[in-house]
Amino acid sequence: MGATVVTGAAQGIGKAIAARLLGRGDTVWCVDTDTDRLAAVAADFSPLPGTSLVRPCDVGDADDIDALWRDIDATGTQVSALVNNAGIFLRSSALDTRLDDWNRVFAVNLTGGFLMAQHAAHRLVERGEAGSIVNVASGQAYQPHSRGTAYAASKAGLTNVTRALAFEWGPFGIRVNTVVPGLTDTAQSRATKNDEDFAAAAATVPLRRLGTPEDVAATVAFLLSADARHITGQALAVNGGRLML
Numbered sequence: 263m264g265a266t267v268v269t270g271a272a273q274g275i276g277k278a279i280a281a282r283l284l285g286r287g288d289t290v291w292c293v294d295t296d297t298d299r300l301a302a303v304a305a306d307f308s309p310l311p312g313t314s315l316v317r318p319c320d321v322g323d324a325d326d327i328d329a330l331w332r333d334i335d336a337t338g339t340q341v342s343a344l345v346n347n348a349g350i351f352l353r354s355s356a357l358d359t360r361l362d363d364w365n366r367v368f369a370v371n372l373t374g375g376f377l378m379a380q381h382a383a384h385r386l387v388e389r390g391e392a393g394s395i396v397n398v399a400s401g402q403a404y405q406p407h408s409r410g411t412a413y414a415a416s417k418a419g420l421t422n423v424t425r426a427l428a429f430e431w432g433p434f435g436i437r438v439n440t441v442v443p444g445l446t447d448t449a450q451s452r453a454t455k456n457d458e459d460f461a462a463a464a465a466t467v468p469l470r471r472l473g474t475p476e477d478v479a480a481t482v483a484f485l486l487s488a489d490a491r492h493i494t495g496q497a498l499a500v501n502g503g504r505l506m507l
């Protein structure tokens with residue numbers, strides 16, 4: 263089993279995904295824009311049995327993505343899995359959304375995920391090896407709320423990129439799936455929600471609690487594992503039944 267690249271690994275869901283994979287002994291490239299937090303996670307991860315490597319990268323920047331993969335190649339690491347977890351949620355009403363913001367959300371949440379997947383797949387196809395990619399979407403891909411049109415559209419796009427790539431890369435043995443987290447207590451959701459909001463949201467969940475980053479991480483780990491060897495092109499929601507796909 264080769265290494266896994268996890269984007270947005272410096273905090274929240276991405277950090278939990280990286281920790282889960284490192285806990286089972288995997289080699290994980292932790293990628294994020296936040297260099298300080300990346301240094302901190304490297305220290306947090308050091309007791310885990312796997313090998314963690316950190317590399318700052320802005321997945322909203324195609325040149326930075328090219329440079330990331332050149333650096334990964336230079337270390338001799340062979341990547342067999344990718345988790346496109348990095349995502350941004352710029353909140354604004356549709357009437358006030360600026361083109362720059364719209365483009366940035368798409369660059370990070372959609373184009374970046376595609377380019378990362380393309381880099382991973384090129385290398386797998388060249389080596390004739392199977393691999394697995396997991397894209398982290400959102401319930402808003404299916405049921406948008408107000409003040410997040412760009413986010414909802416980018417995440418809906420990502421779920422369909424998953425299906426298109428699963429179709430095209432299935433013959434190479436490259437599986438591509440989407441995980442759809444429900445509301446999860448992280449910096450992203452804390453930007454607009456407080457404890458009361460989280461409690462009110464939990465009350466609407468059939469399982470009567472919100473998911474944790476670790477809940478999402480467990481599902482990602484499953485989808486990357488051989489136990490999921492015949493699963494591709496699927497979206498798996500981790501939301502306590504709040505939104506049934």
Ligand SMILES: NC(=O)c1ccc[n+]([C@@H]2O[C@H](COP(=O)([O-])OP(=O)(O)OC[C@H]3O[C@@H](n4cnc5c(N)ncnc54)[C@H](O)[C@@H]3O)[C@@H](O)[C@H]2O)c1
Nearest residue numbers: 270273274275294295320321348349400445446448449450
């Ligand atoms: N928290 C939720 O309620 C929730 C719900 C559904 C989906 N999601 C999705 O789950 C994923 C993780 O969300 P989270 O809640 O852990 O968010 P978070 O904001 O806590 O963490 C996101 C991480 O991604 C990094 N990042 C942001 N832009 C980046 C870029 N351009 N390049 C590289 N790294 C970048 C950030 O620095 C941060 O470390 C996101 O894609 C998010 O949209 C979150």
